Amino acid sequence: MVPLDGLGIIPERDAGRPPILDIRHLCVDFGGLRAVDDFTLLIGRTEIAGLIGPNGAGKTTVFNLLTNVYKPTQGRILLNGQDTRGKSMHQLNRLGIARTFQNIRLFAGMSVEDNVKVAMNHGYTDGVLTDMFRLPGWWRTERRQHVRALELLDLFNLAGKANALAGNLPYGDQRRLEIVRALASEPKLLLLDEPAAGMNPSETHELMDNIRMLRDEFGIAIMLIEHDMNLVMGICEGIAVLNYGKIIAKGTPREIQTNPVVIEAYLGEEAGHDA
Amino acid sequence: MNGYKQIPVYLRYLINTLLLGAFLLGGNALLASGAVNRAQSAVILQIGIYILLAVSLNVATGYLGQLPLGHAGFMAVGGYGAALLWKAMPRSAGAIVLGLLLGGLVAAVFGVVIGVPALRLKGDYLAIITLGFGEIIRVLIINLPGITGGTPGLMNIPKHSSFLVVYTTVILSCALIHTLMKSRHGRAILAIRENEIAAESSGVNTTFYKVLAFTVSAFFAGVAGALYAGYTGILTPGNFTFMTSVNILVMVVLGGLGSMAGSVIAATILTALPLALQSFNKYRMVIYALLLIAVMIFKPSGLLGRYDFSLTRILEKLINGQLFARAKKAGEDRA
Numbered sequence: 193m194v195p196l197d198g199l200g201i202i203p204e205r206d207a208g209r210p211p212i213l214d215i216r217h218l219c220v221d222f223g224g225l226r227a228v229d230d231f232t233l234l235i236g237r238t239e240i241a242g243l244i245g246p247n248g249a250g251k252t253t254v255f256n257l258l259t260n261v262y263k264p265t266q267g268r269i270l271l272n273g274q275d276t277r278g279k280s281m282h283q284l285n286r287l288g289i290a291r292t293f294q295n296i297r298l299f300a301g302m303s304v305e306d307n308v309k310v311a312m313n314h315g316y317t318d319g320v321l322t323d324m325f326r327l328p329g330w331w332r333t334e335r336r337q338h339v340r341a342l343e344l345l346d347l348f349n350l351a352g353k354a355n356a357l358a359g360n361l362p363y364g365d366q367r368r369l370e371i372v373r374a375l376a377s378e379p380k381l382l383l384l385d386e387p388a389a390g391m392n393p394s395e396t397h398e399l400m401d402n403i404r405m406l407r408d409e410f411g412i413a414i415m416l417i418e419h420d421m422n423l424v425m426g427i428c429e430g431i432a433v434l435n436y437g438k439i440i441a442k443g444t445p446r447e448i449q450t451n452p453v454v455i456e457a458y459l460g461e462e463a464g465h466d467a
Numbered sequence: 468m469n470g471y472k473q474i475p476v477y478l479r480y481l482i483n484t485l486l487l488g489a490f491l492l493g494g495n496a497l498l499a500s501g502a503v504n505r506a507q508s509a510v511i512l513q514i515g516i517y518i519l520l521a522v523s524l525n526v527a528t529g530y531l532g533q534l535p536l537g538h539a540g541f542m543a544v545g546g547y548g549a550a551l552l553w554k555a556m557p558r559s560a561g562a563i564v565l566g567l568l569l570g571g572l573v574a575a576v577f578g579v580v581i582g583v584p585a586l587r588l589k590g591d592y593l594a595i596i597t598l599g600f601g602e603i604i605r606v607l608i609i610n611l612p613g614i615t616g617g618t619p620g621l622m623n624i625p626k627h628s629s630f631l632v633v634y635t636t637v638i639l640s641c642a643l644i645h646t647l648m649k650s651r652h653g654r655a656i657l658a659i660r661e662n663e664i665a666a667e668s669s670g671v672n673t674t675f676y677k678v679l680a681f682t683v684s685a686f687f688a689g690v691a692g693a694l695y696a697g698y699t700g701i702l703t704p705g706n707f708t709f710m711t712s713v714n715i716l717v718m719v720v721l722g723g724l725g726s727m728a729g730s731v732i733a734a735t736i737l738t739a740l741p742l743a744l745q746s747f748n749k750y751r752m753v754i755y756a757l758l759l760i761a762v763m764i765f766k767p768s769g770l771l772g773r774y775d776f777s778l779t780r781i782l783e784k785l786i787n788g789q790l791f792a793r794a795k796k797a798g799e800d801r802a
Contacts, residue, residue, distance in 0.1 A: 259668055281667040282669075282672045282673070297662045310666065320647065323651070323652055
């Protein structure tokens with residue numbers, strides 16, 4: 193990891209290129225409450241970054257700010273060099289950001305394959321009338337989307353369940369399907385909100401391999417919120433720790449694990465001194 | 468895959484086309500032969516028109532998941548649009564097609580104009596605002612007697628809606644709605660119903676697709692209105708009240724939100740039922756109401772839920788010897 197502009201650290205291999213995500217002094221107020229305060233963070237082009245912190249620290253709020261679910265009160269976000277202010281959520285998706293949700297949001301009444309196809313929007317130009325009259329453009333799109341959807345599903349061993357209803361999948365598969373759907377929109381930055389929630393240790397281990405594989409295969413950056421410290425410390429290169437909306441520490445997993453401020457935030461002051 | 472035999476695409480299209488063609492010609496011959504009396508053939512035409520109304524409303528309610536209450540308004544503008552054209556043109560096949568298209572297009576324009584502001588709202592709010600727009604259309608019709616004939620109505624509309632015209636239009640419209648829903652645009656519309664935030668963050672332009680679904684719904688309601696004009700020969704504002712919208716909505720809900728086959732079946736039953744019950748005139752509306760209540764209690768998702776009929780699927784099960792095999796649970800199959 194190397195420092196960049198004195199604002200944060202990114203992996204050496206990404207140092208030559210501008211960061212995929214450049215967040216400066218981000219704040220958001222809900223009523224009188226400052227939920228995120230002066231949040232500044234850089235994420236490298238192919239970095240796996242972690243955002244951790246106690247419950248209610250504001251982690252998901254940061255994700256919601258990044259995807260314009262909420263409007264920041266102050267500060268700015270550059271995604272791939274472009275200011276995200278005023279963009280709608282689907283425009284941000286086109287700019288290269290895709291996410292999963294803490295409480296799964298699949299299209300439960302649609303098939304697994306259709307869930308993935310919904311997110312495929314890049315490079316298809318067949319219009320409404322072309323599709324209604326099943327002109328050649330429709331057949332081309334359907335074939336391309338079908339092949340691509342199965343390829344992506346296969347990465348997470350879901351290709352065999354392509355015809356099942358998404359809502360009928362077991363919990364772990366639903367989490368994986370959400371990641372596949374996010375991938376289908378060809379993001380440059382993937383936000384995963386507690387991807388391992390509800391998974392058993394062996395599933396979590398598989399997920400770690402899968403996340404690394406995604407970064408290597410697709411060359412994308414991944415930012416994740418997670419409470420499972422084995423996962424976070426195992427795959428994240430840079431970690432930011434959030435508490436009461438403020439970043440209290442940034443660094444490599446090793447630095448975070450030994451940082452007294454972090455230990456205090458997680459375990460309380462007394463225990464922090466004991467440790 | 469896995470030895471599950473599938474029917475080739477061209478054969479599927481051929482089977483469906485042949486069956487529908489046989490239905491059209493057979494029905495036409497039946498009506499022409501005089502085997503059905505005038506009252507019965509009138510009901511048959513009405514059924515076709517209500518099928519199209521229900522199927523078109525189903526696009527906005529069942530597929531998009533919104534609750535518009537102004538469907539009769541779109542039907543009205545389509546009907547008046549087509550009627551005015553037909554009155555000005557000599558009878559010809561071209562005039563009929565042109566009138567149907569014009570009815571649809573006029574309604575679609577209203578669909579866009581109403582949809583853009585209305586679809587910023589959701590649920591009850593959308594219901595109220597579309598109800599308002601539907602009434603505005605009706606009041607406009609009353610107050611523009613120069614064009615629409617005002618309260619007494621528009622008379623002497625050429626009666627173009629023969630069995631062939633009505634059912635060919637209905638079948639084509641259903642087919643076009645079906646093909647739309649089986650495309651990337653249709654999937655985007657369904658995704659909005661399933662989870663709007665997830666759809667938006669998956670790159671679906673939800674505003675565009677909401678207006679699109681609403682407009683398609685209005686277009687086919689307009690076509691149905693045109694058929695209605697050509698069926699009755701007289702259009703009065705009283706044909707297009709709020710109650711008409713509600714009747715169509717009842718058909719969609721009863722058939723199952725999101726099921727085209729359900730809309731078709733419910734429209735058929737609910738149109739034929741009041742006439743079939745005519746001999747119990749006193750209790751007709753009571754029986755009708757009790758039936759609705761019974762379905763909603765015992766099958767709240769509607770007669771067919773979200774199930775959609777597919778002849779191909781049934782034929783494929785048949786040739787694979789699985790017609791009566793129990794439906795497999797998700798995840799079990801083809802793992």
